[in-house]
Amino acid sequence: QKEVEQNSGPLSVPEGAIASLNCTYSDRGSQSFFWYRQYSGKSPELIMFIYSNGDKEDGRFTAQLNKASQYVSLLIRDSQPSDSATYLCAVTRVGNEKLTFGTGTRLTIIP
Amino acid sequence: KAGVTQTPRYLIKTRGQQVTLSCSPISGHRSVSWYQQTPGQGLQFLFEYFSETQRNKGNFPGRFSGRQFSNSRSEMNVSTLELGDSALYLCASSKAPQETQYFGPGTRLLVL
Numbered sequence: 564q565k566e567v568e569q570n571s572g573p574l575s576v577p578e579g580a581i582a583s584l585n586c587t588y589s590d591r592g593s594q595s596f597f598w599y600r601q602y603s604g605k606s607p608e609l610i611m612f613i614y615s616n617g618d619k620e621d622g623r624f625t626a627q628l629n630k631a632s633q634y635v636s637l638l639i640r641d642s643q644p645s646d647s648a649t650y651l652c653a654v655t656r657v658g659n660e661k662l663t664f665g666t667g668t669r670l671t672i673i674p
Numbered sequence: 675k676a677g678v679t680q681t682p683r684y685l686i687k688t689r690g691q692q693v694t695l696s697c698s699p700i701s702g703h704r705s706v707s708w709y710q711q712t713p714g715q716g717l718q719f720l721f722e723y724f725s726e727t728q729r730n731k732g733n734f735p736g737r738f739s740g741r742q743f744s745n746s747r748s749e750m751n752v753s754t755l756e757l758g759d760s761a762l763y764l765c766a767s768s769k770a771p772q773e774t775q776y777f778g779p780g781t782r783l784l785v786l
Binding site: 595597599605606607608609612651653655658659660661662663664665666667 | 705707709716717718719722729730732762764766768771772774775776777778779780
């Protein structure tokens with residue numbers, strides 16, 4: 564079982580709709596959860612991080628964490644073509660700084 | 675505030691050679707981590723430095739090494755290059771260990 568799992572996609576969403584990206588993790592010691600966006604040929608760019616159960620909103624982005632279910636998600640409201648990218652879920656565990664990444668979900672916003 | 679910078683951005687080497695990559699963290703950031711990204715394996719952690727000390731190391735052979743200087747700048751070295759070392763090497767900095775990491779643009783290494 565991979566430590567961090569994501570559906571590789573591609574996920575196609577119409578412009579203006581809500582894109583929902585999901586991530587599960589296997590290590591119950593995971594402490595911090597991150598979403599990075601990576602455009603083709605570029606480096607990962609931090610979108611959001613979340614530490615506590617529940618929702619965290621930042622503009623059009625909402626991160627949701629459910630530690631009991633070992634599940635973290637990213638919602639993108641009012642999707643724009645510029646949101647088309649690969650979204651990487653990453654986790655760290657207590658006492659360990661390294662980011663463990665999922666393989667990423669490729670999102671395409673259809674105009 | 676300037677972001678993480680990495681040099682060189684692109685590099686072509688041949689098998690058996692060695693390479694040194696450089697990373698300058700965001701001003702005020704003292705922790706630097708290195709990652710390798712390949713299409714097959716995705717993003718994998720190499721090592722992490724804080725206050726010139728390696729705090730954490732990923733599952734890579736000893737050919738991969740790194741260091742950090744007193745000004746927090748970091749270098750990583752790969753000796754005896756193999757074709758499979760072709761990858762995007764990413765450096766990420768954070769203010770301190772376990773704080774949010776911000777990535778540089780990466781160095782794309784091609785080994786022929």
